[in-house]
Amino acid sequence: MDTAESSSTSKKIQVQRYKPDDNPEKHYLNEETGLWSWLTTVDHKKIGIMFLGAITFFFFVGGIMALLVRTELWTPAKTFIEANTYNQLFTLHGAIMIFLFLVPSVPAALGNFILPLQLGAKDVAFPRLNLLSFYLYLTGAGIAIFSILNGGIDTGWTFYTPYSSTTGGAVTTMVFGVFVIGFSSILTGVNFITTIHKMRAPGLTWDKLPLFCWGLYATSIIQILATPVLAITLALVGMERILGIGIFDPAMGGDPVLFQHFFWFYSHPAVYIMIVPGFGVVSEIITTFSRKHIFGYWAIALSSLAIAFIGFLVWGHHMFVSGQASLASMVFSFLTFLVGIPTGIKMFNWTATLYKGSIDLKSPLLYIFGFFFLFLVGGLTGIVLGSIALDVHLHDTYYVVAHFHFVMVGGMVMAFLAGLHYWWPKITGRMYNETMAKIACGIIFVGFNVTFLPQFVMGSQGMPRRYFNYIEQFQPFHQVSTIGSFILGLGFLMVFYYLVKSLFGGQKATANPWGSRAMEWQINTRPPLHNFHHIPVIINGPYDYHKPMEEFQLGLAESPTDGHGQESDLEVTSDGKEINAE
Amino acid sequence: MDAIKDFFLPPAKSTLAEQTDALFWFVHGSSLILTIGLIAVIVYFVYKYRRKSEDEVTPLITHNNALEVTWSVIPLVLVLIVFGWGYQVFMNQTVVPDDAYEVNVTAQKWIWQFQYENGAQSTGKLHVPADRPVKLIMSSKDVIHSFFVPDYRLKQDVVPGRYTEMWFNAPEPGESIIFCTEYCGDGHSDMLGEVIVHEEEEFENWLAENAGGGSKPEDLAPEEWGEQLAQEWACTTCHSTDGSQMTGPTWQGKFGSEQNFEDGSTVTVDENYLRESILEPNAKIVEGYPAVMNTYQGQLNDEQINAIIEYIKTLK
Numbered sequence: 001m002d003t004a005e006s007s008s009t010s011k012k013i014q015v016q017r018y019k020p021d022d023n024p025e026k027h028y029l030n031e032e033t034g035l036w037s038w039l040t041t042v043d044h045k046k047i048g049i050m051f052l053g054a055i056t057f058f059f060f061v062g063g064i065m066a067l068l069v070r071t072e073l074w075t076p077a078k079t080f081i082e083a084n085t086y087n088q089l090f091t092l093h094g095a096i097m098i099f100l101f102l103v104p105s106v107p108a109a110l111g112n113f114i115l116p117l118q119l120g121a122k123d124v125a126f127p128r129l130n131l132l133s134f135y136l137y138l139t140g141a142g143i144a145i146f147s148i149l150n151g152g153i154d155t156g157w158t159f160y161t162p163y164s165s166t167t168g169g170a171v172t173t174m175v176f177g178v179f180v181i182g183f184s185s186i187l188t189g190v191n192f193i194t195t196i197h198k199m200r201a202p203g204l205t206w207d208k209l210p211l212f213c214w215g216l217y218a219t220s221i222i223q224i225l226a227t228p229v230l231a232i233t234l235a236l237v238g239m240e241r242i243l244g245i246g247i248f249d250p251a252m253g254g255d256p257v258l259f260q261h262f263f264w265f266y267s268h269p270a271v272y273i274m275i276v277p278g279f280g281v282v283s284e285i286i287t288t289f290s291r292k293h294i295f296g297y298w299a300i301a302l303s304s305l306a307i308a309f310i311g312f313l314v315w316g317h318h319m320f321v322s323g324q325a326s327l328a329s330m331v332f333s334f335l336t337f338l339v340g341i342p343t344g345i346k347m348f349n350w351t352a353t354l355y356k357g358s359i360d361l362k363s364p365l366l367y368i369f370g371f372f373f374l375f376l377v378g379g380l381t382g383i384v385l386g387s388i389a390l391d392v393h394l395h396d397t398y399y400v401v402a403h404f405h406f407v408m409v410g411g412m413v414m415a416f417l418a419g420l421h422y423w424w425p426k427i428t429g430r431m432y433n434e435t436m437a438k439i440a441c442g443i444i445f446v447g448f449n450v451t452f453l454p455q456f457v458m459g460s461q462g463m464p465r466r467y468f469n470y471i472e473q474f475q476p477f478h479q480v481s482t483i484g485s486f487i488l489g490l491g492f493l494m495v496f497y498y499l500v501k502s503l504f505g506g507q508k509a510t511a512n513p514w515g516s517r518a519m520e521w522q523i524n525t526r527p528p529l530h531n532f533h534h535i536p537v538i539i540n541g542p543y544d545y546h547k548p549m550e551e552f553q554l555g556l557a558e559s560p561t562d563g564h565g566q567e568s569d570l571e572v573t574s575d576g577k578e579i580n581a582e
Numbered sequence: 583m584d585a586i587k588d589f590f591l592p593p594a595k596s597t598l599a600e601q602t603d604a605l606f607w608f609v610h611g612s613s614l615i616l617t618i619g620l621i622a623v624i625v626y627f628v629y630k631y632r633r634k635s636e637d638e639v640t641p642l643i644t645h646n647n648a649l650e651v652t653w654s655v656i657p658l659v660l661v662l663i664v665f666g667w668g669y670q671v672f673m674n675q676t677v678v679p680d681d682a683y684e685v686n687v688t689a690q691k692w693i694w695q696f697q698y699e700n701g702a703q704s705t706g707k708l709h710v711p712a713d714r715p716v717k718l719i720m721s722s723k724d725v726i727h728s729f730f731v732p733d734y735r736l737k738q739d740v741v742p743g744r745y746t747e748m749w750f751n752a753p754e755p756g757e758s759i760i761f762c763t764e765y766c767g768d769g770h771s772d773m774l775g776e777v778i779v780h781e782e783e784e785f786e787n788w789l790a791e792n793a794g795g796g797s798k799p800e801d802l803a804p805e806e807w808g809e810q811l812a813q814e815w816a817c818t819t820c821h822s823t824d825g826s827q828m829t830g831p832t833w834q835g836k837f838g839s840e841q842n843f844e845d846g847s848t849v850t851v852d853e854n855y856l857r858e859s860i861l862e863p864n865a866k867i868v869e870g871y872p873a874v875m876n877t878y879q880g881q882l883n884d885e886q887i888n889a890i891i892e893y894i895k896t897l898k
Contacts, residue, residue: 083768083829084872156765162742163725163766168872250743256726257741290631292640299650321728322739323746326676330669337661341654348653351620352646354627358638361628369628373621380613383661387609387668389602392675393735396728396763460590460606462732464763467771471759515636546642 015537015554020511020524023429027526042127045527047134048112049427052420054137055101055109056496062096063489065089070451070485073478076470083468087154088169090466094157095174099181100141102412103270106277107223108133108188110419111216113427115192117520117527118210120201120536125194133187140181147173156466158267161248161259165240172241175234182227182234185273189223192216201519202556203538210518210542211300215280218304222269222276222311230266233259257322264315272311274408276304278415279346282368285422286350287543288516289365290357294543296349303342310339320391329388336386343379347372362514363437367418370445374410378403381456396466399459402452410448417444417495424499425509429526432502436494444491450484515549518542522553534558595758595779596734597751601671603735609664675736678749682717685710689740690723690876692769693816694760702792705814708760708777710752711785717749724876728764731777739764752779767874768829772819808893811886820875823897830875831868837895842869856891 028045038046069089072079081089112130116123124130147153147170155164155171164171196209196217209217236247237259246252248259279300287294294300316324316332350372359365381403385391394400425431454477459465463474470478512521519542523532534555540547587603594600685708686697696704710716720729722742729748730737738748752758760775780788799807812818820830831841841855842848844867849855858865860882863875882890 082827083771087765087768087770154767160726160765166725167767250741256743290640291633291638293642293644295643296645296650299645321737323741323744326672329672333669334665337665340661341658344657345650345654347620348649351624351627352643352649354624354631356641356643357627357631358633358640359628359631360633369624372624373617376617376620380609380617383613383664384606384609386661387605387664389668389671389675389735390606390609391668392672392737393602393606393732395737396730457590462592462730462759462761464730464761464771466765468768469771471774544642545640 013556015539015556016534017550017553018522018534018536018555019553020522022510022525023508024524024526024528026528027429027524028529029429029526031529040131042123042131043529044112044116044124044127044130045427045531047130048109048114050134051104051112051137052109054134054141055105058096058100058141060492060496062093062101063492065093065096067485067489069093070482072468073470074482076472076475078469084154086468087156087466088148088152091153091156092148095144095153095178097408098157098270098274099178100137100144102274102408103181103185104137104188105274105412105416106281106419107192107216107219107273108137108184110281110416110423111192111212111277112188114423114520115195115213115216116199117426117523117531118213118518118542119195119199120204120519120532120538121195121199122530122532124191125199126191129187130191133184133191136180136184136187140177140179140184143177143180144174146170147177158263159234159237159259160263161237161240161254161256162250164237165249166251172238175238179231179234179238182231185223186227189220189227192220193224196220201536201538207297208538208541209301210280211283211294211297211304212277212280214301215277215283215304218308219273219276221305222273222308226266226269226273226312229262230270233262233266236262257319257324260319260322261315264318265312268315268318269308269311271404271407272307274412275415276307278371278412278419279304281415281419281422282346282350282371284516284518285364285368285418286353287545288422288514288518289362289368290354290359291515291545292353292357292543293541293545294349295352295355296345297541297543299345300349303345306342307339310335310342314339317386317391320388321395333386333388337383340379340383340386347376347379363434363441364418364422364514366438366441367414367421370441371411371414371418374406374414374445374448378406378408378411381406394459396464397459398455398463398465401465402455402459405452405455410452414444417441420499422514423520424502425513426520426525426527428503428506429509430502430506431509431513432506433498436498440491440494440498443494444488447484447487447489447491451481451488452484454478454480454484517545517547517549517552519552592732594733594735595752595754595756596731596736597753598671598674599733599735601674605664605667605671608667612660675748678717678747679715679751682715682749683711684717684719687718687720687729687740688723689720689727689729689762689773691725691767691874692762692773692819694729694762694773694775695881698789698792700789700793702789704792706775706816707814708775709785709788710777710779711782712755712779713751713753714782715749715751717747719745719747721745725766726764727762727766727773730761730763731758732761733758734777737763752777755779755781755784768872769819772816804889805892805896807886808889808891811882811890812893815878815882817890829872831871833894834897836897841866843867844869853891856894857887860887860890 072081072086151170153169153171153174196213239245240247246254248254248256283294283300314332314336316328317336320329458474458477509525511525535558536555540551594603688695693705696708720740722740727740728737729740734750736748736750738746756779758777762773820828822828822832823834825832825834836851839851840848841851861879864873867873
C-alpha cells in the first residue's frame with residue numbers, strides 16, 4: 001500500500017492509494033437498470049448520456065437540413081425546392097444547430113458526465129435540477145418541432161424584427177420553444193457554478209482545478225447572465241405578435257434596431273457559450289497526449305474568464321451597418337479586437353505545451369489539431385470582420401457564413417468530437433476503432449475545408465447570405481461547397497458508425513487508457529454509480545506529468561456513517577496545500 | 583497579382599474601394615503568415631517530440647512570463663493597427679462630402695426605388711453621374727433591407743421608420759450590381775438592382791428626360807409601356823408572365839379567368855379587380871398564395887396602372 005503525506009503545519013493525515021479497476025462487475029450502467037431508472041435518474045452521468053443522445057439526434061436533423069440547403073444551391077435558380085421551403089430550411093438549420101446542439105453540446109453532455117468526476121464529487125450540486133434541465137431541453141425541443149410542423153418559420157435564426165413580427169408561420173411558438181430551452185441552459189449554468197464552488201474534493205484548490213472545469217465555469221457565468229436577456233427579448237417578440245404591443249415594429253411605434261441590440265447582447269456571448277467549453281477540452285487533451293504539464297495554466301484559465309467578460313461588451317460588431325452611431329461602432333470594434341487577444345494567448349500556450357512533450361498522435365489529439373487549424377482560420381477572419389471598414393463590405397455575405405462555420409463547426413464541433421473520442425472509453429467502457437477514427441477525422445477535415453473555404457472567396461466577391469437564387473458568377477464556388485458538404489456529412493456518419501459499433505463488441509477499455517493524470521481517469525471504467533468508493537484527496541495538479549501515477553490515486557476511506565465524503569470532517573486550509581484533520 | 587485580386591475581390595469602382603482593399607490584403611497577408619508560422623511550429627513539435635517509448639517523462643515547464651507578454655503584446659499591437667486603419671477608412675466611408683448629389687432610396691419587398699431632385703423616378707436602376715460624390719438617403723417601407731454594392735465595398739441597412747445614409751464616388755461610367763443583404767423574405771434573393779454611372783452630361787440628359795416622372799413615353803403603345811413598368815417596378819419578381827410558379831400568381835391567362843380566394847369567394851378577373859390588387863393587395867388573397875404584396879398606392883399613377891393592366895390583358 002502506498003502512502004503519501006502532506007507536509008503540514010497542523011495535524012498530518014495519511015492517505016491511501018486506491019487503484020482503479022478495469023471493468024468492474026458493478027458500474028453506473030448496471031446498478032440500476034430499466035427505462036424508468038433512466039427517466040428518473042439524478043445521476044449526472046446518465047443525464048449526460050441522455051443529453052448526448054438528444055444532441056446527436058438534433059445534430060443529424062440540422063445536418064440533413066444543411067445538406068438540403070446546399071443541394072438547392074447547386075444551380076443559380078430553383079433546383080428542387082421552393083424559395084419559402086429553402087428559407088425555412090436555413091432558419092431551422094441555424095436554430096437547431098445553435099439552440100439544440102451547440103449550446104448544450106459540451107457543457108450539458110460531456111460537462112455533465114466529466115465535471116463531477118474531475119472535481120472528485122459524487123454528483124453535481126443539484127442533481128434534480130440537472131434532470132429538470134434535461135426535461136426543459138426536451139420540452140423546448142418538442143415545442144420547436146411542433147412549430148416546424150405547424151407552419152414553420154422563415155425568419156432566420158436571428159428572428160430580426162420587423163420581419164419576424166409580421167411574417168406568417170409559427171414564429172411565436174418557435175420563440176417560446178427557444179425561451180424554454182434557454183432555461184435549461186440557465187439551470188445547467190447555476191448547477192455547474194455551485195458544483196465547482198462547493199463540491200471540490202479535499203485538496204482540490206483553484207490552482208489545481210482542471211482547465212476543462214475553468215472553461216465550464218466561464219461558460220456557466222455567461223449562460224446565467226446572458227440567457228435571461230434572450231428570454232426577455234423573445235418574450236417581447238411574442239408580445240408584439242400576440243398583443244400588438246409596439247416594441248420593435250416601427251409600424252406600431254417600435255424600434256427594429258433595438259431588437260438587434262437585445263438579440264446580440266445574448267447571441268454574441270452565446271458564441272462564447274459554445275466555444276469556451278471547447279477550449280477546456282483542448283487543454284485536457286493536449287496535456288494528456290503530450291504527457292506534459294500545461295504551459296501557462298493561469299494564462300489559459302484566466303483568459304477564459306476574460307473572454308467571458310469582454311464577450312459581453314462586443315455585441316455591436318454585428319451591427320456596423322445597421323445604422324447605429326459611428327461612435328458606437330468604433331467602441332465595439334475596439335473591444336472586439338481586445339477579445340481576440342485572450343483567444344490568441346490560449347493558442348500560443350497550447351502550442352508551447354507541446355514543446356518537449358511526449359506526443360502520441362491518437363485520434364482525440366488529431367481532432368484537436370483539426371480544431372487548431374480551423375479555429376485559427378475562424379479566429380483570424382474574425383479579426384477581418386472586426387475591422388469596421390472591412391465589415392462594411394463583408395457583412396451578411398458568405399464570408400460571414402464561412403467565418404462562423406469555421407469557429408462553430410471547425411472549432412466547436414472538432415473540439416466536441418475530440419472530447420467525445422477522449423472520454424468515450426470512460427463513458428462507455430469500450431474502445432472505438434482507432435484507424436477508422438483517424439480516417440474519419442481526415443475526411444471531416446477535408447470535407448469541411450472544401451465546403452467552407454470557397455465561401456470566403458464568394459463572400460469577398462459579394463455573394464450575400466440567405467440567397468435562394470444567385471447570379472451565375474458564383475455557381476462554381478457553390479458547387480464545390482456543395483460537394484464538400486457531402487464529404488463532411490459522410491465523415492460525420494462514419495464517426496457515428498464506428499462509435500455505435502464500439503458499443504457492441506468494441507474492445508474493453510481500461511481505467512486509464514491514455515495514461516492521464518486527471519482525476520476522471522483515476523476511477524473505474526465504467527465508473528461506479530456514485531463515482532468514488534473513497535474520498536479522493538488531491539495533492540498534485542491534474543497536469544503534473546512529471547510525478548508518478550501513484551500520487552494521483554489517493555484518498556481516504558469513506559466513513560461508513562456518512563455517504564457524502566466531502567462533507568466529513570476534512571477541510572482544506574487557505575493556502576491550499578495542507579490537509580487538516582480536526 | 584492581378585489574377586489573385588480578381589479571384590478574391592470584385593472590381594474596385596469607387597474612390598474608396600482601393601482603401602478597403604489595401605486593408606483587406608494587409609489583414610489577410612499577416613493572418614496567412616501567422617497561420618503558416620503556427621502550424622509549422624506545431625507540425626515540427628509533433629514530429630520532434632513524438633512519443634518514442636511509453637516510459638518517457640517530460641520536463642516540468644509551467645510558464646514563462648516573458649513569452650506570455652511577448653505573445654500578448656505583439657498581437658495586441660497588430661490588432662490595434664487593424665482597428666485604427668479600419669476606423670480611418672470607415673470614417674472616410676461615413677463622412678459625406680458637402681457637394682454630394684442627393685438621391686432618395688426607398689426599399690420595399692422586393693424592389694429598390696430611387697427618387698431624384700427634379701421628380702424623376704427610377705426602379706431597380708440607380709442613375710448617377712460619374713466622378714461626383716453621390717449621397718443616398720434611404721428608408722424602407724416594410725422590413726429591414728440592406729443596400730450593398732460589392733464594386734464600391736459599401737453596404738448600409740435600410741430601416742423602416744428612419745433614414746440611413748451612404749455615399750460613394752464612382753469615377754468611371756459603368757454598371758455595378760446592387761444586392762439586398764438583409765434577409766427580407768421569399769423574394770430576398772431577387773431584390774437586385776443596378777447602379778448605372780453616366781458621364782455628367784449624359785446623366786443630365788437622362789434626368790431631364792425623366793423629369794416629373796411617371797408619364798408615358800410618346801413612342802410606346804400602352805401595353806409596351808406596361809411591360810416596361812412591370813419590369814421596372816419588379817412586378818415580375820413575383821408574378822411570372824409565362825405561367826411558371828413564383829411567389830405570386832402568374833399573369834398568364836389571368837385576365838378574364840376565375841380567381842379563387844382564401845375566404846372561399848371567387849371573382850372574374852377584370853380591370854377593377856386588377857386595379858384593386860395593385861392598390862389594395864390584401865383586400866382579396868388568392869388561394870394558395872401568401873399575403874406578402876405591398877400596396878402601390880401613391881407610387882403608380884392611374885396612367886401607369888392602366889398601362890400595366892393593358893399589358894396583363896395581352897398575356898393570354
